Amino acid sequence: MRYTPTLLALAVCSMVAVAHADTIPATPLQAASPVKSHNINIQRWQMDNGAKVLLVERHELPLVDIDVAFDAGTRRDAANKIGVADYAGALMDMGAGDLSEEDIRKQSSDLAVTVASYAGLERSGVRIRSLSEAKTLQPTLALANTILTKPRYEAAVLKREQDRSVLSLKQNETNPQFLGNRAMTRLNYPKHPYGYSAWENEKTIRAIKVADLQRFHAQYFRPQTAVISIVGDMNRSQAEQVATTLLAGLPQDKIALAPIAAVPVKGGQTTAIAHPASQAHLALGLPVFTRDDPDYFPLLIGNYTLGAGGFDSLLMQELRDKRGYTYGAGSSLEPLQQKGEFSINMSTKKASATDALKVTKEVVSAYVANGPTEAQLQQAKANIIGGFPMRFDTNAKLLSWLGTIGFYNLPSDYLDTYTQKVNALTTAQIREAWQRRIKVNDLNVVVVGGEK
Known part of the structure; x- marks a missing residue:
């Protein structure tokens, strides 16, 4: 079990579902059944800006679920700036554009929708759940776009979350399982980006500045690596419009991103x-x-x-x-x-x-x-x-x-x-x-x- 950083349990839990969609859970013994096709019709295409879109239409209920993910996970952290990716992803919905953190929560509540940013190891982004009717979906998409494109990264909010992270880290460091997972990650990924978060400490947390988050967001939250997944009451034409709306305002030019290095394996430690x-x-x-x-x-x-x-x-x-x-x-x-x-x-x-x-x-x-x-x-x-x-x-x-x-x-x-x-x-x-x-x-x- 790989060590996960202390920042924002909600963001981490959201990402677990994304990262481990195909891990096999322990389930009660099932009766043997014939193997058959599940007929999941995945429509997929690539936009001119490089973004990928995947759609599965499900029209039984007037609901739509959307995930907008970028190659902006913690694997993109610099070795001397551990934790920037976590904060850059997770703090996007804590103030954006003209909206305060409370404004965002109130808009989501008034619309009865979910719009939440998250940060993970390989991906970071925003998840959305909304009714598919235009009067609800359109303002929800506008809110999500604001969160994606104009995060405030306010100094006071960053300081508050850093304080929480430091407290959480100190509490976790009394837990044997936490210590074991962190030590294992350090053995398995001592200098690899997959293991950077296991070296997190109060000093690295406090070293993160607003400018670091702004710089990271500008570099990695780009359509060229975006994957937009859509499930629910929506057709292809509508999905194309949704994808365009969500990514509007992000830098559309493409830049070269460094490949993720292979993991050097050292065992027997x-x-x-x-x-x-x-x-x-x-x-x-x-x-x-x-x-x-x-x-x-x-x-x-x-x-x-x-x-x-x-x-x-x-x-x-x-x-x-x-x-x-x-x-x-x-x-x-x-x-x-x-x-x-x-x-x-x-x-x-x-x-x-x-x-x-x-x-x-x-x-x-x-x-x-x-x-x-x-x-x-x-x-x-x-x-x-x-x-x-x-x-x-x-x-x-x-x-x-x-x-x-x-x-x-x-x-x-x-x-x-x-x-x-x-x-x-x-x-x-x-x-x-x-x-x-x-x-x-x-x-x-x-x-x-x-x-x-």
């Missing part, structure tokens, strides 16, 4: 952190997983059996059910443009930390060597395929998928072919992928609060 808590927190991890990874499905589906399948997973069976070391243990994979983390996390009694870590490594090692059994694979397929339609059964859920498909240039039939690719996997394919990609001795390890 261990960090131990003393902590007075009665529970120790254990974390194992390594950057391994890209969004376009050729082993994407074998790794993702195999991870369900290892640690993402809740009480069905091997880690839960071995660490909780058989030995009582923990209430919960799980593993996750974070697909990013460059290598995201494979990670395992759990809490246990201090006296059990050494044994729990040993057993965890044994479970991973055995799984890499043997892969899932046929029964385990069929159980994983039944859960994933059976529960898949529920992962885009609302406009908001589908919007997250569209943002992911657009930002990472995934094919338009991604949702329709997802379960087909899952269903086609064999135990041998999963075993071979895990053997190629995961070496237990290469995993970095963090122990917070273990016994000396």
